[in-house]
Amino acid sequence: MHVLDLPPFEAKIRQISADISEIWDELRRKYVVLTPEEWVRQHVAHYLMAHLGYPRGLLSLERGHRYNQRQKRTDLVALGPAGQPLLLVECKRPTVAITPAVARQAATYNQTLRAPFLLLTNGLTHYCWRVDFERSLNERLAEIPSYAAAVALAGG
Template sequence: MDALNLPPFEYKITKSGTNNLIFDIIRRKYVVLTPEEWVRQHVVHYLINTLAYPKSLLSVERGANYNKLQKRSDLCVYNTEGKPHLLVECKAAHVPITQEVVKQVSIYNQTLQAPFLVITNGLQHYCWQVDFRTRQFQPLQDIPAFSPEGLNS
């Protein structure tokens, strides 16, 4: 797998037939190790180990309806009231972050209404704070660290 622009973490990999599997600490099971999953697992561990988000507030590939279509978020951090706080879209390292990707995730977030939006391919990371009232996206230098007070505002 590609080296990423995220801190390394201790991972567990096993094999099933021709597939490599990586242990997902959120779903508590081994999942197929794709290039996108490699990025997602790095982000999960970054949020927990570096930014101090409680593991219990993270959800991987949870479904939501948007325009009568079932969509799945790569990773969502919820606040303590169960509302989306931070939506993360992961792409494989070789996939460029284009305006089309940003648009796709922004449209999807209109349903979830997460105030923070992150798009990453493991090499490049983009984060915005979203104001749904004014429909403005404020670019942020970094993904906000966990703060119990900031989660429910």
């Protein structure tokens, strides 16, 4: 797997067949197929928990939601103390560039979730924004906020 621009962690990986590996997903408490996108998703989840203080119990992987009568899935959502979406994370495989189209996809998902923070990453490049729905403004952040900072900035 790719070396990412995220801290390494002790990943539990098992080989299922010659061309299929699985990685232990701490949040879903099961092994999942190890794809390049899953590698990024697992690194981001671990980074949020171990380095930025996001509570494990308030992280949700591949959460379903409805948008325009269609069922969609977000890669990762961090919830605030009251259970409201706080940070929406869209992960791509390392070989996929974070383009305006990727940003539009995540912003579209966020129209229904209304998370005040949005993170786009391919594991190598990370873009994080604070979203102000009332004023229709997006503020690019220099770094991913810690859980405490995100809660404070979101007003909760």
